Amino acid sequence: MDEPGPAASAPTAESVVERIAGMQERVHILTGAICNNNCIFCMEEDRDGRYETNSQTTDETVRWITGLNRNTEEVCFTSGEPTTNPSLARWVKIAHDQGIRRISVMTNARALSHEPTLRRLLAAGMTRFYVSIHGHDAKLHESLTRTPGSFDQTLGGIDNIRKYKSRGIELHTSTVITRRNLPHLGEIYRFLRAHGVDQVVFNVMQANGRANTYFERIFPPYTEIAAGAKAFLDEQGAIEAQVPAFLVDIPLCTTTALPDFNRGYVERYAHYEPPTAAAEQLIPASRLASRTIEREDQKAVKVTRSDLDDAQRQKRAACATCRYDASCEGVWTNYLKRYGWDEFVPVPA
């Protein structure tokens, strides 16, 4: 997967704290063992491990998980590049037949430049697309995907999805912020909006996987990212009353200068995976039994986003005095190793 869940909110007058408190849990279905891009910041560096986990998803798994979660607000197919999996349309149909109302995919959309492929997903019940695109031209985008030709195909996918918006299909994008594209947020935003994108999400990297391996080359400090976002939003805010762009996965103490509306957040989600030692390590032993589900010869463990956060993020004692403490997931340990705590000043209540 290129990047974790864009989770921008729909236009609302609620504060970011209220929006975070009101989040519903979504369900992720791990579809991909393969990706046709090679992004420099991909957090799924352990491709062999991913193959082992994700290749165990079957029709029965999808039917089982979606049947258990019929009331979820969204089922999202993700991990690897879901469109490279020939089962995807069939799995979307299974989720649809279970009564899931919103079915989405995180995708680089290259395969969707082939319109019949897109139409198959729409016919099966797909309703929302989160398209990963990291620049407003081929040079910038492909310097990050490291895949020649990927920009034209991704843009072709976006332009195809756009044609179906009048039928209620939603088109969101996810742009991972790096040192290279940070100076171009405004150009990227305007380019994507001109191509019909409803919500433009700027995702700050998770300091894991390749983003950790290449950290010094690509990961800007949060305060630089917040300053870049503010400059873009000030400029764009003079043109549009409400700018549908969201900065996601950055501690809120570093974004107090941004309009509250544009401060996004990482969605609350869970996925299910086989009960390997790696999966079980993420979950406190006291909760493991309540997180394990079984049927016939199948067993799976429910892993939440908070499990991943708790394992790899930190807070310090002063965070207890911060007005965002309850909403904040903490700071990536791998980020703190490079930049330390100086940027993270608790915000008084």
Ligand code: SF4
């Ligand atoms: S709790 Fe800590 S890291 Fe989180 S926003 Fe507040 S000061 Fe920043």
